[in-house]
Amino acid sequence: xxxAGDAVTTTFHPSSFALAQVDxxxxxxxxxxxxxxxxxPFEYRSAQALDAFDSLLGQVAACADPIAADPSSVSQPDSYxxxxxxxxxxxxxxxxxxxxxxxxxxxxxxxxxxxxx
Numbered sequence: 001x002x003x004a005g006d007a008v009t010t011t012f013h014p015s016s017f018a019l020a021q022v023d024x025x026x027x028x029x030x031x032x033x034x035x036x037x038x039x040x041p042f043e044y045r046s047a048q049a050l051d052a053f054d055s056l057l058g059q060v061a062a063c064a065d066p067i068a069a070d071p072s073s074v075s076q077p078d079s080y081x082x083x084x085x086x087x088x089x090x091x092x093x094x095x096x097x098x099x100x101x102x103x104x105x106x107x108x109x110x111x112x113x114x115x116x117x
Contacts, residue, residue: 028115033090035112042105045079045098049105053081053096056107060085064092089113 024038042049064085079098084091090113097106 029112032115033112034115035110038109040107042107044100044103044105046105049096049107052107053094056094056109057083060092060094060109063087067091 022038022040024036027035027037029035040049040052042052060083064087067084067086080095081097082093082095084093086092090111093108093110093112095106095108095110097108099106
């Protein structure tokens with residue numbers, strides 16, 4: 001990962017994502033942050049989704065430090081696994097979410113950085 005001005009660049013190469021379509025979008029936060037959100041949809045509770053989640057976690061863990069999660073802060077009706085990391089740039093979140101109503105499982109990546117003045 002690298003940061004140039006207000007732009008955030010991430011590079012991950014999860015092999016099991018090869019056939020998955022990714023949707024990424026930037027956003028600005030209320031606390032003076034900029035974030036990049038990416039979502040990979042998979043078949044509901046598929047092994048490919050779990051493999052992609054594990055692959056992404058390994059790559060993020062190689063360049064960031066884990067943050068202890070507060071399990072009481074999540075209220076999801078479907079299955080949800082969130083891992084948070086701190087890097088020199090900001091906070092990185094990797095999550096795996098089952099969306100029963102959509103019959104899909106998603107792997108999410110969020111990289112949130114403070115805006116530099």
